[in-house]
Amino acid sequence: MAHQDGLLLELEIMKAITGLKRTPALPYLIDHFETDGPHGQHLCLVQPVLSTDISRFRRSAPSKRLGFPAVKIIIAQVLQALVPLHAARIIHTGK
Numbered sequence: 001m002a003h004q005d006g007l008l009l010e011l012e013i014m015k016a017i018t019g020l021k022r023t024p025a026l027p028y029l030i031d032h033f034e035t036d037g038p039h040g041q042h043l044c045l046v047q048p049v050l051s052t053d054i055s056r057f058r059r060s061a062p063s064k065r066l067g068f069p070a071v072k073i074i075i076a077q078v079l080q081a082l083v084p085l086h087a088a089r090i091i092h093t094g095k
Helices: 010-018 054-060 068-087
Strands: 031-037 040-046
Touching: 010 040
Parallel strands: none
Antiparallel strands: 031 040
């Protein structure tokens, strides 16, 4: 399996994120398992449902567009999630 060969890092990254101080904007790993499917083995990551996706949220709006206050909140939440990921060297800015 690709993650066992070190080609996919999803499990290791999710374990690292789970070890960070909890923030509501970041997912965390509850469990993981492998299962056999028609195209080989698959890694399954068990995580809590955080919220609806932005597309569904947008489609639920009367105008099918997000208002400026909602966009500001979403951007703030994304930035709050990026800070601990950057500090843990999971993501980088290229500097």
